[in-house]
Amino acid sequence: MSKLKIGVVRGGISSEREVSLKSGEGIIRELNKDKYDVKDIVLNDKNDIFTSLDGVDFVFLGLHGKFGEDGKIQAILETMDIPYTGCGVLASSLCMDKDITKHIMRSYGVRTAKWISVREGEECDYSEAAAYLGEDIIAKPNSGGSSVGVHFIKNEQEFYEALKDIFTIDKEVMIEEVLRGVEISVPIIDGKVYPTLCIEPKAGTFFDYASKYEVGGADEYVVEFEKELQDEINELTKTAYHAVKCEGYARIDFMLKDNKPYLMEINTLPGMTMTSLVPKSLKHLGVSYSELLDKLIEVSLKIKR
Known part of the structure; x- marks a missing residue:
């Protein structure tokens, strides 16, 4: 019986690229080579996904972050009728x-921590945020992961510096009370x-x-x-x-x-x-x-x- 040809997709274009490379490396190393024919697929560009799947029966997703966990890769694979690991387009997005x-x-x-969300270009006043969330607050990219871009905030200066920094990597900031x-x-x-x-x-x-x-x-x-x-x-x-x-x-x-x-x-x-x-x-x-x-x-x- 022929082996299932699995493409392990890793790397990608998000801020979590290095994490993804490590995840994919572990997956490739530990997949049972007696059962699977394994192909290492490293994405360096969005277009790479369209040129790297020839002969692949199944995709094991080792991606993280944008163009990995956000449903976009999942939608491409579904259009190509290639099954893949993990959640579908809707849940991912x-x-x-x-x-x-x-x-x-x-x-x-x-239950979830109290929060506010701020889009790029919107005004957000520190005193109003602190009045609702408390003075012990955290800011993070709304669409990020692996704790990239996370800021713990203790004063007004740190608040506005955090917003400025996060808007360099995401268009929306999540501000939460710290639990x-x-x-x-x-x-x-x-x-x-x-x-x-x-x-x-x-x-x-x-x-x-x-x-x-x-x-x-x-x-x-x-x-x-x-x-x-x-x-x-x-x-x-x-x-x-x-x-x-x-x-x-x-x-x-x-x-x-x-x-x-x-x-x-x-x-x-x-x-x-x-x-x-x-x-x-x-x-x-x-x-x-x-x-x-x-x-x-x-x-x-x-x-x-």
Whole structure:
């Protein structure tokens, strides 16, 4: 029987290119070569996707950020009738927009931090933002990830400097209240919730770029909370996943404050480096990295696009 020819697409044009290269490298290394014929596809330009898929039966997406997680690549692959890993066009584009995601979560009764969204060219007054959100606030690109462009703000000067910086990489800024508590992350595959991971950053003051992608950047370990809280975490994970029409797999991040989970982010293409969270969660159940990749491929092939 002929092998499934898998194109692992990585790199891309977003600010998360280096993370994507590492994710794709790990995927390529661990895919079972007895089962798959693997092709390394590094995108350096948007047009590369149109010239690199000859003979490919299936695409394993190792991309992150814009033109990776935002639904655009997904739409191209669907037009070409090539199945791929992860969420579809709608979920990908929704979850890439933090403002829209939070509005949807609120409508489904999922807790999330208070926020305001500022588009480029709009006026935003620091005193008004602080009056609503509190003086401990965070600003980030509305459509970014991997903690790129994140600013913790403690005064008016830092506020306007953050806006200026973020507008160089995105056209909209998300400004949130800072929730202090315990950071957790929950993988969900084909609608099934997997073990919760607790995250204690060491390389940075929060789960930033260094904490996520440097070896030893954070202590990440599986945790089982008392039943009532764990049941709520699992239920909110399922609610969030289905509310934005996720398919295949995702990773849902929460902050636990006063023993209440607040949704922080939905990751439709979670990182797959050697330090990534989803492989760590599945490893706790005895599932190897290679077996996890098999599982994600199997789940993705069942989806009707």
